[in-house]
Amino acid sequence: MQTSETRPQLSLPQRQASVSRKTGETDVQVSVNLDGTGQCHANTGIPFLNHMLHQIASHGLIDLDINAVGDWEIDDHHTNEDVGITLGQALAQALSDRKGIVRFGHFVAPLDESLIQVALDFSGRPHLSYGLEIPTERVGTYDTQLVREFFVAIVNHAQLTLHIRQLDGLNSHHIIEATFKAFARSLRMAVEIDPRRASTIPSSKGVL
Numbered sequence: 001m002q003t004s005e006t007r008p009q010l011s012l013p014q015r016q017a018s019v020s021r022k023t024g025e026t027d028v029q030v031s032v033n034l035d036g037t038g039q040c041h042a043n044t045g046i047p048f049l050n051h052m053l054h055q056i057a058s059h060g061l062i063d064l065d066i067n068a069v070g071d072w073e074i075d076d077h078h079t080n081e082d083v084g085i086t087l088g089q090a091l092a093q094a095l096s097d098r099k100g101i102v103r104f105g106h107f108v109a110p111l112d113e114s115l116i117q118v119a120l121d122f123s124g125r126p127h128l129s130y131g132l133e134i135p136t137e138r139v140g141t142y143d144t145q146l147v148r149e150f151f152v153a154i155v156n157h158a159q160l161t162l163h164i165r166q167l168d169g170l171n172s173h174h175i176i177e178a179t180f181k182a183f184a185r186s187l188r189m190a191v192e193i194d195p196r197r198a199s200t201i202p203s204s205k206g207v208l
Contacts, residue, residue: 036063084153105190
């Protein structure tokens, strides 16, 4: 019988990526470590978005280093979207061919009166089903319409299927934060290595 000391250990490549995106509107750098400890540095110029990125890192147990300069004098839309695009690209690069991952993740996160359900699949097929009903136009200075735009960007560039459902909720801050926490927990579950299929791609087609 093998003990924990004699059992062979999986040898996995480092699942890290750094991506830069520079346009006439924004300049964004993102580094991600999927096997991190939840460390986060987020400087996007959008305080509420920074707060949500910390939720992704902390509850997803991934390390994030995100810096962005944008055309904030216009509004936060371009910066918010381009951070989502660049983070999605970094996730895709860190996952590479997605060999060995669990692939699917789901979580239901409560935050006081709010309850949010998230299910995702690193399917290679971008799709967002978005069911939030956020009662106010802003949380602080953050336009709540930008929540959907952030997840659209993530989905399209990480090539994942994402379903977000609001089961309950009255407070805009609570609804959004519970969403990011549920997304982070689902992400954590999906990118974990399945020891029973660590050397194979989790698809009957053999490719994702």
